[in-house]
Amino acid sequence: MEEKSISELLRAKAHVWNHTLKFINSMSLKCAVELGIPDIIHSHGQPMTLSQLVMALQINPSRASNVRRLMRILVHSGFFTLQKLVGDEEGYALTEASRLLLKDSPFNESSFVLMILDHVVLKPWELVSTWLKNDAVGTFTTPFDVAHGETVWNFAAHEPRFNVLFNEAMASDGPLVSCVLRTKCREVFEGLSSLVDVGGGTGNLAKSLAETFPNLKCTVLDLPHVVAVTCKAATTCIILEGTCLSQFLLQKQFY
Template sequence: MDGLFDAQAHIWNYTFKFINTMSLKCAIDLGIPDIIHNHGKPMTIYHMAKALSINPAKSRALYRLMRVLVRSEFFVEVGISDEDESYWLTPASRLLLNHNPFCATPFCRVVGGRLMQEPWHYLSDWLTGDRHLSPFEMAHGATFWDHAERVPRLNRLFNEAMASDSSLVNHVVLRECGEAFRGYKSLVDVGGGTGEMAGAISVAFPDMACVVLDLPHVIAGSKGKDNLTYVEGDMFEAIPQADLVLLKSILHDWDDEDSIKILKKCREAIGSSSSNERGGKVMIIDMVLNNHGGGDKAMEDQLLYDLAMMTYLNGKERDEREWAAVFTSAGYSSYKITHSIGVRSLIEVYP
């Protein structure tokens, strides 16, 4: 019988797992990480409820929320007594602080919002149907990209999420993989959003002319400076000429057919000549499934992200064999993978 109860507990755990996501979103919406950080020391439920203007009658409910968030390792109990639990930050909740340059709250707000939750109810219908529409399109009648263009708040949150992620990636890439950029005179960041990635590269390499290519509504209001400029455009139509073409978290948004189209445009952009004696190349920052050193948690992140790309965009994460097939189909001769960016990798692709 123990095995049956273990099986039931496993089912219950995954049935209610969405509560972890919603509890985290609640903590972000209330501003709990910043409230505790600003307090300067571990904070009791009483002081937390007072700072958050929570009805005193619901202070016990706040304790119950924090109990789950402690279990999820977003907070830690400090100096516990029977009547006075105190809470402090963990590395994960520090990444949720608004002043943190790598702040992950925009990403959590996008994924945890109703817009992104609804498509999962259509996944089984999508799998058994013959329509090419993504579950997101089935749920909302338009693609994610169309929604981002029409809904300013979604566009802003998505851009903020990508910018904060780029800040974290920049920190690692420029420190550990900076040699991959050295010696090149020009770079175009395709789908570069508000320019967080290209901006950091332009500062690190002041002699490199850096261009951010993205759709008009994405880069609206963005202003270039020094060796950084913004260009409105569609990567499926044309990409500005450059020695380096950067694709950060772009190709996983698309199926193989569209990814090959994008890569062919990139190949046209780097051409057959380059200011660098090694020639031009495409630099991809994306996941390579089953190829990382992050352990079980990183593996689960990759698999969940793959399902998210499938559900929201008809995209996919790829293993090395799948990447190689896409590169060959797009006319490239070779590639090199560097594994040093969390669950993602840097892939250098050569014509």
């Protein structure tokens, strides 16, 4: 076999392995969020050694090598950096990416990480081929239907844990989007008298716009089980239960 062909095969093999094993990065990130590693390092106030991190995590010292392997993956993924300390010691520090996982961050993305990597959301991905080969068109309209026997909306309606997790995840990018809209896109909202946030979830985005543009009448529309649990904008916005096919929307111009 020619040397060029061998090199091409090795690159192809590396490509296959890279995509096959990428889940390790995602699940390592989920583990870091569940353990609260970003907040622990942030609270420490300076780069944190492995032994300090293991102690703060209250993990058996015998697992220190496993924590080191986890952190090695997360450093490689760009969520932490490893900085030189006194002598031969090294300490873990935050990056801009891991700062988005701090509980006190106004742009906290932790709930999005936990929702996307939750077993409820991952299971449908294991059944995509089953869904595609299913001849009963209309019975299972999405892989989620195959995995759970119902739509994600119906599932969330009777599963409080997932309902809260899902809606917190959907709202997690609201603060950043709101900031961009208010600072970079003000002209879009100038002159408007009303706005409907369809699937508005917590209502935080609509609330922010209503506070920024006092003459803008904002309405948050979402499903009953969403509005009942998560909506926090009742003081500044109109809250409505319904779907995107509601008669209310057919009578209004919305953006």
